[in-house]
Amino acid sequence: MAGCTLCPRRCGVDRRVKTGFCGMGAMPRVARAALHFWEEPCISGARGSGAVFFSGCTLRCAYCQNYPISHEGQGQDISVRRLADIFKELEGQGAHNINLVTGTPFVPAVLDALALYRPGIPIVWNTSGYETLETLRLLDGAVDIYLPDLKHVSPRLSKLCAGAPDYFETASAAIREMCRQTGQPVFDAEGMMQKGVIVRHLILPGCTGDSIRVLDFIAENLPRGIPVSLMRQYTPEPWCRIPGLDRRITDAEYARVFARFEALGLNGFTQEKEAADSAYTPEFDRTGV
Numbered sequence: 001m002a003g004c005t006l007c008p009r010r011c012g013v014d015r016r017v018k019t020g021f022c023g024m025g026a027m028p029r030v031a032r033a034a035l036h037f038w039e040e041p042c043i044s045g046a047r048g049s050g051a052v053f054f055s056g057c058t059l060r061c062a063y064c065q066n067y068p069i070s071h072e073g074q075g076q077d078i079s080v081r082r083l084a085d086i087f088k089e090l091e092g093q094g095a096h097n098i099n100l101v102t103g104t105p106f107v108p109a110v111l112d113a114l115a116l117y118r119p120g121i122p123i124v125w126n127t128s129g130y131e132t133l134e135t136l137r138l139l140d141g142a143v144d145i146y147l148p149d150l151k152h153v154s155p156r157l158s159k160l161c162a163g164a165p166d167y168f169e170t171a172s173a174a175i176r177e178m179c180r181q182t183g184q185p186v187f188d189a190e191g192m193m194q195k196g197v198i199v200r201h202l203i204l205p206g207c208t209g210d211s212i213r214v215l216d217f218i219a220e221n222l223p224r225g226i227p228v229s230l231m232r233q234y235t236p237e238p239w240c241r242i243p244g245l246d247r248r249i250t251d252a253e254y255a256r257v258f259a260r261f262e263a264l265g266l267n268g269f270t271q272e273k274e275a276a277d278s279a280y281t282p283e284f285d286r287t288g289v
């Protein structure tokens with residue numbers, strides 16, 4: 001792994017001897033591998049999504065709910081063989097899919113593990129959207145479903161939240177590539193997604209104007225029929241020091257963004273307030289690792 005350039009940070013470090021921005025070494029590190037029931041209904045279904053939560057993150061938003069793994073790197077280093085066995089175990093537990101959460105620093109290991117064991121269920125790439133086209137092309141054919149976030153349009157906001165003023169430019173190009181790879185969404189007879197892209201957007205407090213720019217971009221630039229998941233569960237975390245992000249969104253803020261979602265004729269998923277109030281962050285206690 002000499003000169004890692006797997007993500008847009010392009011640190012260029014040899015991760016066998018040094019870590020880059022993501023804080024990860026050469027081995028895959030996983031914090032939890034278990035059935036997960038809190039994705040969109042066509043991903044979680046009745047039996048759950050087989051979520052593999054990788055440690056480290058290439059974006060590291062200040063408001064991240066998964067701080068212990070994304071910022072602090074908690075988790076356990078495992079071999080490629082063990083990763084392949086985890087895929088098999090989750091499939092055996094009845095998972096509808098294998099859901100690889102923030103796996104970008106470990107793309108070569110993921111591909112090697114899939115070469116050892118390719119499950120008979122869809123492979124989901126669950127990402128911040130901050131991806132290079134080169135790395136996405138490595139995943140072409142290996143990934144069936146992409147679940148990218150599209151977080152912010154404003155370079156100022158992306159710089160403030162994640163030190164990545166190029167976030168929108170990068171993520172928007174990445175999502176177009178994801179749509180190119182998978183085409184229109186495909187669902188099975190039970191309504192479970194088999195192939196496609198779901199674009200997720202989390203509304204931030206005080207940032208509804210930026211949310212509307214995100215929705216406008218989707219409507220104007222992505223193929224019609226790509227589902228959009230509009231999320232209202234933003235939760236202020238004690239580690240987030242950004243002024244204004246210390247509260248939940250209001251009903252009025254949600255209503256404003258939702259009105260645009262409807263006016264643009266977008267379809268996909270929206271959250272009831274009750275669901276947002278019970279937003280669920282799993283224990284990163286190495287379950288299933």
Ligand code: SF4
Binds near residue numbers: 005010015021022023
């Ligand atoms: S994956 Fe990690 S080390 Fe590699 S370029 Fe991205 S942040 Fe840097």
